[in-house]
Structures are given as C-alpha cells and as structure tokens.
Amino acid sequence: MTWKSLSLGLAAGAMVLAALPELSAAQEKVQFIPSLVYRTGPYGPNGEPFANGVADYYNLVNERDGGINGVRIMFEECDTQYNNDKGVECYERLKNKGPTGAAIFSPLSTGITYALIERALADKIPIFSMGYGRTDAAYGRVFPHVFTVPASYWSQATSIIQYIGAQEGGMDKLKGKKIALVYHDSAYGKEPITTLQKLKDMFGYELSLFAVAHPGLEQKATWLEIGRRLRPNWVVMWGWGVMNSTAIKEAAAVGYPMERFIGNWWSGSENDVKPAGDAAIGYKSANFHGAGADWPVHRDIFTYLYDKGKGAGQRDRVGEVLYNRGIANAVIVTEAIRTAQAMYGARPLTGWEVRDGFEKLDLTAERLKELGLEGFMQPIKVTCEDHEGGGPVYIQQWDGKKWQRISDWIPPMRDVVWPMMVESATAYAKEKGIALRDCPQG
Amino acid sequence: METLEHILLQPFRSIAETPMFFLEVLIGGLMSGVMYALVALGFVLIFKASGVFNFAQGAMVLFAALFFVGFLELGWPVWLAVAGSVVVMVALAFAIERVVLRPLVNQPPIILFMATIGITFFLDGFGQTIWGSDVRRLDVGIPTTPLIVGDLYINQFDLFAAVICGLLVTVLALFFQFTPTGRALRAVADDHQAAMSVGIPLNVIWTIVWSVAGLVGLVAGVMWGSKLGVQFNLSLIALKALPVLILGGFTSVPGAIVGGLLVGAGEKVAEVFWGPLVGGAVEDWFAYVLALLFLLVRPQGLFGERIIERV
Numbered sequence: 089m090t091w092k093s094l095s096l097g098l099a100a101g102a103m104v105l106a107a108l109p110e111l112s113a114a115q116e117k118v119q120f121i122p123s124l125v126y127r128t129g130p131y132g133p134n135g136e137p138f139a140n141g142v143a144d145y146y147n148l149v150n151e152r153d154g155g156i157n158g159v160r161i162m163f164e165e166c167d168t169q170y171n172n173d174k175g176v177e178c179y180e181r182l183k184n185k186g187p188t189g190a191a192i193f194s195p196l197s198t199g200i201t202y203a204l205i206e207r208a209l210a211d212k213i214p215i216f217s218m219g220y221g222r223t224d225a226a227y228g229r230v231f232p233h234v235f236t237v238p239a240s241y242w243s244q245a246t247s248i249i250q251y252i253g254a255q256e257g258g259m260d261k262l263k264g265k266k267i268a269l270v271y272h273d274s275a276y277g278k279e280p281i282t283t284l285q286k287l288k289d290m291f292g293y294e295l296s297l298f299a300v301a302h303p304g305l306e307q308k309a310t311w312l313e314i315g316r317r318l319r320p321n322w323v324v325m326w327g328w329g330v331m332n333s334t335a336i337k338e339a340a341a342v343g344y345p346m347e348r349f350i351g352n353w354w355s356g357s358e359n360d361v362k363p364a365g366d367a368a369i370g371y372k373s374a375n376f377h378g379a380g381a382d383w384p385v386h387r388d389i390f391t392y393l394y395d396k397g398k399g400a401g402q403r404d405r406v407g408e409v410l411y412n413r414g415i416a417n418a419v420i421v422t423e424a425i426r427t428a429q430a431m432y433g434a435r436p437l438t439g440w441e442v443r444d445g446f447e448k449l450d451l452t453a454e455r456l457k458e459l460g461l462e463g464f465m466q467p468i469k470v471t472c473e474d475h476e477g478g479g480p481v482y483i484q485q486w487d488g489k490k491w492q493r494i495s496d497w498i499p500p501m502r503d504v505v506w507p508m509m510v511e512s513a514t515a516y517a518k519e520k521g522i523a524l525r526d527c528p529q530g
Numbered sequence: 531m532e533t534l535e536h537i538l539l540q541p542f543r544s545i546a547e548t549p550m551f552f553l554e555v556l557i558g559g560l561m562s563g564v565m566y567a568l569v570a571l572g573f574v575l576i577f578k579a580s581g582v583f584n585f586a587q588g589a590m591v592l593f594a595a596l597f598f599v600g601f602l603e604l605g606w607p608v609w610l611a612v613a614g615s616v617v618v619m620v621a622l623a624f625a626i627e628r629v630v631l632r633p634l635v636n637q638p639p640i641i642l643f644m645a646t647i648g649i650t651f652f653l654d655g656f657g658q659t660i661w662g663s664d665v666r667r668l669d670v671g672i673p674t675t676p677l678i679v680g681d682l683y684i685n686q687f688d689l690f691a692a693v694i695c696g697l698l699v700t701v702l703a704l705f706f707q708f709t710p711t712g713r714a715l716r717a718v719a720d721d722h723q724a725a726m727s728v729g730i731p732l733n734v735i736w737t738i739v740w741s742v743a744g745l746v747g748l749v750a751g752v753m754w755g756s757k758l759g760v761q762f763n764l765s766l767i768a769l770k771a772l773p774v775l776i777l778g779g780f781t782s783v784p785g786a787i788v789g790g791l792l793v794g795a796g797e798k799v800a801e802v803f804w805g806p807l808v809g810g811a812v813e814d815w816f817a818y819v820l821a822l823l824f825l826l827v828r829p830q831g832l833f834g835e836r837i838i839e840r841v
Binding site: 127130316330342364367 | 798
C-alpha cells in the first residue's frame with residue numbers, strides 16, 4: 089500500500105466518522121432546533137443567562153422526558169454577538185441541519201429578526217421573536233410564519249402607561265403629566281414611540297424623547313437634561329445591555345427618584361441593577377414571566393441537570409430574570425412542536441409543520457401547571473390571525489437583592505394596539521405586494 | 531430662515547435663560563472629559579515612546595479591570611488586588627515586548643499597528659476566558675451621590691475621578707521630566723537610533739512604557755469599572771479616546787487632558803442644547819466631527835509635534 093492510498097483511505101475514514109453523528113441523528117428521531125445566542129460581544133453578559141435557560145430547558149426535556157413524545161431535541165448554538173450580519177450567517181449555516189432542517193428560529197435580536205423575516209418565509213421556516221422583533225408581524229394574515237407571543241413592544245407600552253395611570257390615581261390624571269422615554273437609538277429602541285405618541289393624544293400627557301447611542305456608555309447629558317431641567321413625572325426606558333445600568337447610575341447621580349423610573353422587560357434583569365449597586369434600589373421594570381428559582385421546573389432542572397454536572401451555567405444564577413426568559417422561550421417552542429406533533433405525528437417535523445402547530449398553540453393554565461410553571465407566565469392562545477396573543481405584563485421592583493412583583497398582571501390596550509398592528513402590517517403587505525391570506529373566523 | 535434661527539440662535543437663548551443649568555452641563559462635561567483623558571493617556575505614552583498607535587489600549591483597560599475585580603472577588607484586600615493587577619500588567623508588558631514587538635523591530639509602523647489589533651483580540655478573549663463575561667460590580671468606595679453646591683449639582687464620583695486623573699498626570703510628568711528612565715523615554719521618543727547609539731536599550735524602554743501604559747489602563751479600568759461595572763464594554767471606551775487624541779495630539783500628555791476636556795464639555799453642551807434639533811444622540815458623533823474639523827486645520831493636534839518630512 090502506497091502512502092498516497094493510505095492517506096486517501098485515512099481521509100475517507102475520517103469523513104465517514106465525521107458524518108456519523110449526522111447519520112445517527114437522522115436515524116435516532118431527533119428534532120433540530122437552532123439556537124441563535126450571544127455569549128460574546130458587547131451584549132454577551134445579557135445573552136449568556138438567556139442562552140443558559142434555553143439550553144437547560146431543552147436538556148431537561150431530553151433527560152427527564154426522553155424528548156418531545158420520544159423525539160429528542162438536538163440543538164446547536166451559533167453566536168451572533170447581537171450583530172445582524174452574523175445573525176444571517178448563523179441562519180444560513182443552521183437552516184438545513186438535522187433530519188428535517190431547522191424547526192424554528194428565535195433570533196434574539198430585533199435587528200436580526202427584521203433581517204430574517206423574508207428569508208425565513210422563502211425557506212418555509214417559522215420565526216419566534218418572543219418579546220422583541222417586528223411588532224406588526226403579529227398580524228398572521230400578512231406574516232404567516234412570524235410569532236411574537238406573549239406580548240409585543242406596543243402592547244407592553246400600553247401596559248406601562250396603564251401602570252403609571254394607576255399610580256397617578258386614574259388614567260384621567262395623566263393629563264399634563266410629563267413622561268420621558270429614554271431609548272436605545274436602534275430599531276428596537278424606537279418601537280414604542282408610535283404607541284406612546286398615540287396614548288399621549290388619548291390621555292394628554294407630555295412626551296419627551298431621549299435617544300441614547302449604542303452602546304450607551306455615556307449618558308450624562310441626557311440625565312442632566314432629564315433630572316435638572318425637564319424633571320418629568322415618570323421616566324420609561326427602552327434600553328439594553330450596559331445602557332441600562334449606566335442610565336440607573338446617572339439617574340441616581342442627578343437625584344431622579346427610582347420609584348418613578350420604569351424599564352421595559354429588556355431593562356429589568358439582575359445585570360441591569362447589580363452594577364449600579366444601592367443606587368438601583370426602587371427601580372422598576374415590566375416583565376412577562378416570573379423571577380426566581382421557586383417553580384417546580386427549576387427543581388427539576390437542579391435534579392436532572394445541575395446535580396449531575398450537566399447544567400449549562402452556574403447553579404446560583406438559575407432563576408435570574410434573563411435565565412427564566414430563556415426557559416419561557418424554550419417552553420413555548422417545545423409546546424408548539426408538541427402541538428404540531430398532535431397534527432402530524434410524533435416524528436421530526438419540518439419548519440412549516442412546526443409553524444402549523446404554533447398557530448394552534450393553546451398553552452392553558454392547566455398545561456402550565458403540568459409543566460411546573462403555574463403562575464410563572466400567563467396562558468397563551470395563538471390564532472391564524474393573531475400571532476401575539478395579547479399577553480399581559482406585570483411590574484417588578486428591585487429591592488437591592490431581588491426583584492419583587494409589585495403589580496397584578498396588566499393586560500394591554502388591545503383596542504388601541506391591534507388596529508395599529510393591522511394597519512401597519514397591511515401597509516407592508518401593500519408595499520411588498522403580499523396577498524392577505526384568509527383566516528377562519530372564530 | 532426659521533431653521534437657521536433654530537440652530538444658531540435658539541440654543542444660545544436657552545443657555546442665556548438657564549445659566550446655572552448650562553454651568554452644570556459644562557462641569558459635567560469637563561468631568562466626563564477627564565475620564566476620557568484617562569484612557570487617552572495610555573495611547574499617548576506608547577505613541578510617544580515608540581511611534582506605535584496601540585489599538586489594544588481599550589482591551590488593556592478591560593484586562594486590568596477584570597484582574598483587579600477578579601482578585602477582589604477571591605477575597606484579596608484592595609492593596610493586594612492592586613499589587614496583583616500591577617504584576618499582571620507588567621508581566622503583560624514583558625510578554626508583548628518579547629513576543630510581539632521584538633520580532634517586529636524595524637518593521638513599518640502599520641505592521642506594529644496591525645500587531646496591536648491582534649493583541650486586542652487576544653486580550654479581549656483571554657481576559658474573559660479566565661474571568662467570564664458576566665457583568666461584575668466594582669465598588670472601591672467612591673461616593674456616587676450628588677454634591678450640591680449652592681444650586682449646582684456636581685457628581686461626586688466625577689470629582690473624585692478628576693482628582694485621580696490630576697494626580698496621575700502629575701506623577702507621569704514628574705517621571706518623564708526628573709527621572710533617568712523618563713529622560714531615556716523622551717530620548718527614544720525623539721529618535722530611536724540616536725537613543726540606541728548612546729546606549730539606551732530600546733527593548734527595556736519599550737517594556738517600561740508598555741508597563742506604564744498598563745498601569746494607566748488599570749487606573750482607567752478601575753474608574754470606568756466603578757462607573758459601569760466591569761464588562762466587555764469597557765474595551766469600547768477606547769473609541770471615546772480617539773477624538774481626544776486627534777484634538778490634543780498623539781504625543782502630548784497635557785494634550786490628552788486638554789483634548790479630553792474639550793471633547794467632554796463640547797459633546798455634553800451639544801447634546802443638551804443642539805441635540806433636540808436633530809433628534810438627540812449627538813454626543814457620540816459630535817466628538818468625531820470636532821476631531822475631523824481639527825484635522826483640517828491642525829492635523830498634529832493642539833499640542834502634538836508638527837511633522838515635517840523633507841523629500
């Protein structure tokens with residue numbers, strides 16, 4: 089045997105070995121779910137706990153239940169660094185993996201979501217942008233493949249304004265009050281502006297806008313203006329990453345009361361308040377799921393994963409807000425796949441079959457209890473037309489050690505935001521020449 | 531006409547109507563400028579001594595802060611954490627001189643610049659590999675509550691940072707002017723070959739200057755880390771130092787301070803009084819526009835050495 093034939097033989101053997109996991113994956117009945125995450129880059133500290141929550145829940149389903157109805161979950165992370173170009177690259181790399189291709193993509197970035205919406209439709213893969221992304225994509229007649237449950241930015245903005253109204257003694261008391269919006273100067277940060285302006289016209293408050301450039305390391309000028317000149321009654325923040333903790337510190341430095349400072353659900357994690365220290369005590373934020381590790385699902389995560397050294401992150405960080413958001417994301421995805429399996433059989437499904445399941449998703453209170461998530465989040469019902477579900481949020485407050493829930497669930501003003509979503513999505517459909525699909529009534 | 535009035539007159543009217551507020555913004559801006567100058571100093575030191583634009587200065591700030599806060603989390607007392615971080619930064623300077631700079635002696639400056647980009651990626655990754663990418667709180671006891679003087683709000687943290695920066699500049703100025711090593715550094719900065727011909731060892735000088743830049747990075751890292759939390763974003767504050775350097779000059783320590791003050795004050799005043807006219811968020815690009823205008827008029831910066839090349 090010559091060296092040439094020996095090396096050719098070795099190379100062929102190596103290729104076969106490398107292909108083995110793929111072959112066994114196809115034979116083993118696995119559902120491939122890509123996981124776009126960011127554990128590195130400027131927003132890595134926030135991306136990491138979310139990614140750990142997702143990974144832990146998928147691993148839990150595999151370890152505890154043997155997969156979804158016997159179909160094991162195979163997931164692979166791709167680090168986008170919260171960068172649109174990298175997000176598209178990750179999408180292209182992962183969309184055809186697994187025996188049936190990608191089941192669904194959760195881009196974990198509003199910018200990446202915008203970049204993927206048309207591509208994913210062409211590839212027949214659903215997009216799940218939970219609590220971020222393009223708000224009007226909730227209109228299923230125009231965006232059949234995009235899901236924004238449990239709530240969108242526009243809905244969240246209405247819930248926050250209702251909370252402020254309640255604190256002032258009624259929505260009629262908002263008239264003449266000053267509300268400032270401090271926002272990340274990006275597609276994400278600008279999302280609530282239209283809604284807040286609409287509500288301003290309805291309730292008569294004054295709205296001032298303050299854009300903060302990425303990444304938000306320096307905000308002194310903004311907060312001097314807010315704290316020393318404008319002195320608004322309330323400040324609402326649509327921030328992300330280091331922008332949040334910097335804002336909290338600068339707000340404290342100009343003496344702005346934390347009790348009147350409310351962040352959205354991406355401005356209310358431990359990472360946002362801990363670097364600010366005691367200055368953050370009293371700061372509030374919206375949320376759509378529980379904080380803490382007190383639910384039965386966490387108990388299972390400890391038992392099946394962390395006790396066996398299989399946890400994705402640090403044990404003491406299980407239950408942080410962004411970790412729990414990762415769990416919420418993974419729960420909704422697995423339940424959508426389970427719903428699709430009820431329609432097509434317990435086998436690996438294509439992206440479009442998963443989409444069909446997602447559109448029939450009915451995550452009831454009873455089902456949430458079975459999953460060990462009673463009270464963790466509100467029930468979700470998706471329809472052909474409504475891919476948001478109009479979920480409520482609650483307000484939480486930082487006490488220096490942990491987040492405390494300080495309000496009931498606040499439903500959004502659907503009568504205000506739903507027509508806005510329909511109008512915006514219809515305009516998009518007209519611009520792109522998309523025919524509105526029919527949805528059964530009722 | 532109306533637009534011109536908005537841009538040219540309205541902000542000045544606003545300043546005249548609220549002079550105390552303008553003063554607060556100006557003072558706040560000057561204090562921020564001091565923080566920028568802290569980062570810019572590290573660039574200046576290395577450029578002065580070796581003609582290398584050290585792209586890795588921001589990464590060095592993060593690297594130093596990660597070790598400092600990491601040592602504190604291990605339960606070390608502050609003095610030991612400072613000492614440990616100093617040792618790490620000096621060891622880093624040795625390693626950079628030995629592994630990166632020495633093999634590249636006599637290469638064009640652009641090659642050395644590219645090498646520092648490589649160092650940036652290495653330090654960003656290596657620091658986070660050891661200490662993780664979580665946001666770490668750093669509290670070295672600097673008060674953050676506002677100080678109220680008359681009707682003026684002054685941020686105590688910024689005041690403290692200004693004092694630290696002042697001390698650091700004084701120490702550096704004394705070091706450069708009155709120590710044999712400082713004189714050797716200046717000699718190398720003026721002319722490498724002439725300095726070597728009188729027996730000044732270039733390798734030692736480079737190690738010293740990278741060590742000093744590392745220590746300045748440590749101070750900047752501790753100050754910025756106390757302000758923002760120690761996290762990846764600390765390396766991005768280098769972007770804030772670039773316009774400072776263009777304004778102040780790449781080779782002048784006082785230039786870094788004056789440039790920092792100009793950028794800090796300018797961007798804050800622009801953000802508050804002119805920002806609303808264009809939708810806000812002007813402070814990030816304002817400094818670069820200012821630097822660009824300066825490049826047109828005085829490319830060497832306020833205090834930089836004028837480059838005359840005879841061909």
